[in-house]
Amino acid sequence: MKARVTVSLKPGVLDPQGRAIRHALDGLGFPEVSDVRVGKIIELDVVEGTTEEQVAEMARKLLANTVIENFRVELA
Template sequence: MAKVKVHVFLKPGVLDVQGKAVEGALKGLGWSGVSDVRVGKLIEFDFEGADAEAEAKRMCETLLANTVIESYRVEVA
């Protein structure tokens, strides 16, 4: 059984509204050196079967990531 982690994040150039909101909040709380905040998501699951990395990439292309505006990275342990 493989432990799979999929990191999904917006592609460069795509406006990250949530990242801007977090950046504004951090600055409002006194962290003035914060800039270019990007927010993503982490999806973790166990996978039983052959070639967990290839299957996780297929999952990303099919469901887990909107590949028009998002990129992803797969880690398998």
């Protein structure tokens, strides 16, 4: 089975990459974009029966830095 961890910057944390992307989008003729936040998706192959809590523990211990990032776990 698959687990998917979506890691995103916490609200309020400055995102220089997102800002650069917003600027580039503006240059491409998309002035309607007011903000861009960059995150990442980490897909894990895990054994059947792995729980959401186990994956969340992986996220807390390594996959996300909870000082600056939030994460969301989905199992599929």
